[in-house]
Structures are given as C-alpha cells and as structure tokens.
Amino acid sequence: MKAIKIPVYQIYIHPMDLRELKKDVWNDETLPAKLTVGKKRYDIDIAYRGSHIRDFPKKSYYVSFYGRKTFRGAKEIHLNGEYKDPSLIRNKLSLDFFSDIGVLSPRSRHVFLKVNGKTEGIYLELESVDENFLAKRGLPNGPIYYAIDGDANFSLMSDLDKDVKSSLLSGYERKTGTAEDSNHLETFIYKINTMLELEFEKEIGKYLNIDRYLRWLAGVIFTQNYDGFVHNYAFYQNRDTGLFEMIPWDYDATWGRDVNGKRMEEDYVPLEGYNTLTARILNVTAFQKQYRDILSEILQHQFTIDFIKPKVDGMYKDLYSCIALDPYKDKTEWLGEPELIYQYIAARSAYIREQLAKLGW
Template sequence: MCKYIRLFLLLCIVQYSLNAQQVRPDDGYLFDQTIVPKIEVYLSQDSLDTMLLPTNVRSNHEYRAMCIITKGDTKDTINNIGLRLRGNTSRLADKKSFKISFNSFEPEKKFKGLEKLNLNGEHNDPSIVRAKLAWDFFADAKIPAARVNHVRLHINNEYRGLYLNIEHIDEEFIKKRFENTDGNLFKCLWPANLNYINSDPESYKFTNNGRRAYDLKTNTVEDDYSGLADFIWRLNSSVTNNFQCKIEEVLDVNSVLKAMAIDMLTSNWDGVINQNNFYLYEDLNTGKFHWLPYDTDNTFGIDWFGIDWASVDIYQYANRLGSDRPLYEQMLTLPEYRAKYTYYVDQLIQSYYNNSVLDPVLDDVNSMTTPFRIPDTYATEDYNWSITDFSNSFGDFDDAHVKYGLKSFITKRKSKALEQLDDYDIVPIMTSLKIVHTESDVQIYTDMIDDLGIESVILHYSIDAAEWNESNMALNDDGHYFATIAINAPGFLQYYIKVTDSSNQSRNFPICGNTEINTGFFPTPNLVINELMASNSVAVTDNNGEYDDWIELYNADNVDIQLSNYYLSDNSENPNKWQLPNIILSPDDYLVIWADEDGSQGDTHANFKLQKSGEQIGIYDNTDNNFALLDYIEFGAQNTDVSFGRRPNGVGEFEVLDFYSPKANNDINTEVKEVSSLNLSIYPNPTSIEIRIDEKYIGQRYNIANTHGKILTSAIYDEAINIKQLPSGLYYISIVGGGVISIDKFIIVR
C-alpha cells in the first residue's frame, strides 16, 4: 500500500543514472592537498632491519607497527598496524616504497574510512610528482582515479623523505566512486593484454610470477570470470561484425576513449599498452566494465626504450611497445570511436593539458614540497639527483631515463598532438541518462554533447508492447533533455533515443535494439521507519558494546515481511545503497539497524552513518518494482542520546520522544506523569548471578545503568535478568510503564 508521507519523494523514484558514480570524492582527511602531512611509523628495529635485508625485498610479510599522522595541530595515533614493502622494481631501490595496512592484525579495522595507505618513494622521478600529476588528470576528467598527496615519512625517528600517499584501489575505493559496489574488481598486471584465449572463463585465471594476470580482488569466493571472458571475446571480435553493438553492451566506451587520450598525453606507457598496471571493474547491475588507471609513475617523458614519447603519433601510440593491444587497436579502427578519441584529445588540450593551466600547478607543488625534499637524502641515492635536479625537473631537464622536465614535456606533447590531430566531426555523445518513476508517468532525462551542436533529440517508445510513439525531448530549465510518458498502471516500457547533430549525423542510444524497463509501482508492504537516534553517546549499545547511531524498523502490516527484498538508504539518488538483512519480520515486530558503516559487525550494521545535523532515510523496494518508496523521513538537527520517533506508534508523525524505546512501542513514552523510586521489589539483593523484579513488569522494557548514569543493558523483562557480565558494584534499574518511571537499585557482590 502507498503511504501519505513525503508525497514528492514517494511519487518520484530515480531508477538509473548513466553517470551515477561519484568519480572524484572529496580529498578528505588523508589526502589534503594544502599541506604536507607527517607520517611517523614505529616498529622494532629488528623487524625493520629484517624487512630491508636484500634477501627479503620481495617479501610481503607484514610487521606489526604503530603510526602517528600529524596535520598541523592535529595528531592521530593508530596502533597495531601492518607495515611492509610494496611495488615491483622499487623494491630494489634505495628509496623504498611501503604499504601501511590498518586491518592486518585487526580485521575490518579502518582509519578515516580506509584500510590501507600506499607510500611511494618515486625513486625514478626527480620531481616526485609525475604520478600525482597523472592521477589528478584522470580524476579531473571524471575517470575514477586514486586520490594522491605528498607526505613526509619518518620510520623509527629517521626521516625517509618526501613521498606520495596514494589511495589504495580496493572495495573501499569502489564504494566511494560507484553506485553499485558489489561488482568484480580485477587487478591486471603483466601480461594482461586483453587478447582472446578461448570461451572458457577458467583460461583467464592463468598465473605469472605466482599471481594471476587478471587477479580478482572482490567476490573471491565466487571467483567468477565469465563476465571477463565475455568482455574479452567481444573486444576481440571483428569490427565489421556488429562490433559496436557487442562492445557497448559490456564496456563504458566513452570513458575508455577519454582515458586512452589521457594515457597518450601523459605518455603512460606502463599501463594497458605494456599489458600491465590497470584495473577493470565489472558493474554487475549494468553488466558494464570500467577501466581504472593504476601506477602512473612512468609518465611525462620517463623512458627506458629510446622513444621520444612527446612526439609519438597519437594514433600509433599503442604500437610502440608491441602489437596485439586490442583495447587500443579495436577502438581506433572504428571511424566513430577514432573521431571521439580525437575529440577528447583536442578538448583535453584546450581545457587542461596546456602550460597556462598546468605551469601554475607545478609551481605551487614545487614551492610546497621543496622544504621537505631538501633533507631527503634517500632521493639522492638511486640516481644522485640533487635538490637542483629536483627544481629543474619541473621545467627543463634531461638526465638518464628522464628525457624532459615537466613543463617542457607538456609543451612539446601538446604541440605535436595538435599537429597530428585528424579533422573530426563526432556523432553525438550521451553523457548521462536518468529515469524517474512516478505512479502516473515515467520521466526520462539525458545530456548530450557534440562538437557542432545538437539539432534534435527524439524519444521513441512503446508501452506494454503496443504501437511505437515519438516524443521530442526539449531542454528543461536545468539544461537536460527531457520527456514524460504517461502510464495508467504498472507494466513495461521499451524505448530508444535518436539524436541528430547540426551536421545531420544521427546516433541511437542504445546503438542496437532498445531498452526495456518496468513502469509504475506495485503495492508494497507497510514497513516503516519508526524511531531513530542520530547521535548515540551513552544510550543504547549494539551487539559489540558500541554506541552506534540506530534506526528502528517496524512491521505495521498484518503479514510477514522478508526484509532482504528491500533496501535502506540515506540518499534518494541511490535507493539500493544497503540491502536489508535476510530476516523475516513478523507483524507488530521491530528490528534495530545500526548505522555505523561497519558490516563486519553483523548483518544489521548498515554501510552508512546518520548525520547529527540532519539528513534523510528511506526504505525502498527492489529493482523489479522500480525501487518504489515504502517509507521516508527527512529530519533536522538532533540532540545526543535523544530519539526521534513516530507517535502514535508506527503511523504517526515524527517527534522528539521523552525516552528512547528501541524494539518497543513508542506509545509507552507518551504520558510519563511521575517518577516512582525504590518500588521494583528486587530480589535477591545483593546478588551475584541474576535479579528478579515484580512479575507485573513482565513484557516491559528495563534499563540497567551504573552510578554515572551510563546504560549498560536494555531489554524486555521476562522473569529474570542475567547480570553475570557485570562487575561488582551499585546499579540502578528503571522501567517506564503506565505513565510512571519506576527506579530501584541493587548491589552485585562476588
């Protein structure tokens, strides 16, 4: 059944967005770009000496340590971390690279939402900024990329030098950038050339140097390579045999073409074209793969092959290190994709990759990092680079494998790329698509770009397999192309969008066939958000004894509800943010969800927290019902240890409750008229194992608190209360019922 709360959100459910991923999260605490934080690591000297032995440089053994992170006046100490060497050739360098793991000895432990930090010495780069410059370029172009900043590293009170702190690519990385976060993440290392082997997914699990070339990092129990095998088969299909239809079903083509352009402009030769150093993320909801860059230090003119990377033809870039690079070769063989690649190169040069934009950035980095590079003696040991070399490497430079300074490389690469550009006229590019469902219509929003301008956007559609219709998608006030399709009842919609540009080139989206979606909403159960606490300091503990924010769900229906069919979210644009646990909730029953971002503590721990300052929470149906809204609350600023709940219970509006009542009826708090002390008839008292109180309190909630008022236990009374877990001392027990708070005290003696 539909409920009356928050009518606008109830009737407007966003189903799908083409660019739903948040491709560049905020820098946050650990990737501050305005200062150079200090990281101190302490471990036993024996452990450090053993780690650095030449015979151990290939070891991934983690040594127990602690670290202190200092940012200005703020200092954080993190105990019980793991420290090890990281990298490939950098393990042989004098200036080592290190990995800090917060969760090595305490599973699921995080610091500021992260499990690991990669501290790279950048021994091959005199400027110690090339990798950061490349990562930032990808991120600014809306390609999911790691966050990076400079830090100064000390180990056992020895200054190890100026380092790059690079965000680790793992499930936490995916959660911050993609709406659908349960997909397959593959780390692709040499020789991951994306060439077709055969149709057997097991064939792509081959190993090299003791690890898989396509190494699945998530969903390892399922170990499913079928999607990867299918993607590689499609990628290697003949470009004359329906290639675009095949590849666009499983690959974010426009993002890949843009990333290829950045790869070329930064001369990132140690990635896809070297069959090495990239990730693939398979979104299991959309079925599409996304290419993620990785390990971008061999860029901006670093060369080991005698190749002038600033002059390489932009269309022959992938062939400089060998043939059989299907991702590049197939993309650039197709005229439409080659034109888009050319367009991206041109646009990136005009908007970002030029000296007027990047020279001031490089000057700021040079100025900020020089004080910490001067005492960095480890930076001089591998190639004898001095502080003068460091400074010159930002401008003009030529030494050993570093053939250019950064500014001079950018100047030449930009100039040569512009000389090599084809003339182009791209077909329209769709950059976003959003579907909004209501009970009476379907609203479709899209964004398009074209080098010469868009002439028309036409929606072709059929409702419930009836005749096909057309609707002109006009620009709305927000600058999106928009159309509305009226519906009378739940059903299905088939559609495609035809876009024509000013040179009369047309493109259908999808390129082949059409898209089919469900429409309207089927009835939903009466599952409600009944109570919440957005700032829990000493009120209620979870199953781990922690004071987490919490949300109480209540089955106000007359039938059982299978909760795993539904989702809980604090973002209406991402309704399937957290799937409810596999629990059947009976009528008139309650479930408390702990909003602590820590699923390792149990199935009732959500992947988001509540904001004390106020936010939104919604319960949503699954994709089969277009994520129909079951219940929704938008709340303002909350007080600590005060709950916000419905009165009357399960059906009323939200209000501040006099007493919190998780897993209980909110109405018991409505009319507390007096406080009655010392009348619960506790026995035995003193006690050591259990206490009992008057049987009239059976079925009512009790709270046990210590002498400081901290609630230690909260449950429903049922004949006896087990207190074996509490130490000796004086305690208070309280019960709210019949408009009266009853309080008494008891003593535990052992």
C-alpha cells in the same frame, strides 16, 4: 629550519621485524608496525610494494590497518617513494589529470616519512582501489581487478612469452568480487577477440563504458605512460550497468620522463596505443570520431600549461619546505623539473595535433 608543510608520518617497526623485512624485499607477507600521524597512532601491517622498485634504495610500502579501523576512509594505503622521478610529483599530477578529464582515479597526497626515527623523505600516499574507493565515490560495489603484468592486454596471446595464454585471466588479480565475476571478465575478453567487425561495433557498448575507456586512453596518451596499455591500471565492473571501466595506477614515468627517470621524447607513444581492445575500438569509424573529439577537447582545456602550471606550483610550494631533507633527492635537479614538464606539454601537444591531422580522423 622551516616547518614541514605536508603531513609527517612516523612508522615504528620492531627491530627484529625490520631485519626480517629487509632480509627479502620480494616477500609480500606483512609485519606488524605502528603508524603515528599527528597525535593519532594506528596499528598497521606493513610490507614492501611494487615490482622493480623494490630494488631501489628508497623503498615503497604497502600499509593495512587492523580490524575495523580505517584511515582517511581507507583500510589500506600505498606509500610510494617516487625514487626515479626527479620532480616527485609526476604520479600525483597524472592521477589528478585523469580525474580532471573524467576518468575514475585514485586520490593521492604527499607526505614526509620517517621509519624508526630515520628520515626517508617525501612519499606519495596513494588511495587503494578497492570497495572503499567505490564507496567514497557513491559507486555500486563491483569486481575490481589489478593488471599485474603485461598479459593484461585484452588478447588471447601472451605479451610475456608470445604464446597462447593458459587462461583468459592471465595478467589479472581479482581484488574484490567473486569467481562468477571472473567468469564475466573471461567472457568479455573472449568477445573482444572473437566478435566480427559489425558485431563488435554493435555489442561492445554492452560490456564497456566506451566514453570512459576513450578518456582513459587519452589520459595514457597525453601523459605518455608506455606501460599504461597492458599494465598500470585497475579494471572495475559497475554492478548497476554491467559495464567495465579503467582506473589508472603508478604513473610516475610520465610527463617527459621514462621508467628510469630519463628524458622521453614527445613522439614515443603513438595515439593508437598498444593493446588489443584499443586496436579494435579504433578500427570503428564512430569510435575514432569520438576519440578525436575527446583528444581535441583535452588539448584545448586540460592539457595546457595554463591549466597544469598552478597544480605544479602548488605541489612545489608544499614540498619546498622539506625537499632538502629528503636524503634521496637532489634539490637543484628538483627545482628544474617544472620547466621540463612545461616543455613536454608544448611538444606533446604539437605532436598530437600533427598526428590527428595525418590520421584524418
């Protein structure tokens, strides 16, 4: 058997705790465990993570490290099973793509996981978006919010029950920061929904990093993450500038596959996106032009087969050594996924160019 080319993670959970973990997959309470990577052992707390993915046979995990100990500069990590993605690479490919186009994005790497000696297969280790995420990038500390459901839509109205929200913070969970910071977020959401057109154009740049937001929007559009507009992101406010910006999260349903792993047509997600903030920004002529220029720039440089293929090839080369060992994956299907990704890039590029011409931006 060929040597595995990606890091091997071995987790040991006491059998009684493992039974407790399996008893209720929706329980967020962590249980003690051990993580061994190479010759190093770490005391950890572990729980299942995700929403609908908890029902999958291949579980995903949240891992935190005891006391002052960190692992690769992090206090916590996420281990994603990528169960519905036949390629196992779409999440990482997307997050790296966001970084390439100038958006704050979590780092990730593939690992091979065993739990109590049982092979669980290939996982994606995801960097947590928290104060350590900011410190590693030399960014000032500031509040970070997770978009936890469809109400994170920058609207006064709920996407879930189609009624007025009970709170402007509905859909958000504060990861770092204070109650005063949350007041700033409430003010921002209120302003988005109440400023008149001319006031919005003049004032929105005092609250939001426009360039970063439009680049994030472009990233959602190119990867075609349907949930990316009202979910699947974190929201960070830079304390030095006071400006908010978006951070992508959970991007496995992309590059031509939907959340169920089925083929997604290249015209499924429109260029204008779906949330209230995007609608207001793209109603401003100057921002339309800025967005058009960003889309054109990415079409020419990063969203090309020439740019993406070496990244796909590199990941496939690393994973080839252990794909046959993953009990949840079909190697034959896995081998065919790169071509599907390249077909998607060609088709999506043509669609975006066609839409830009029609919109006249």
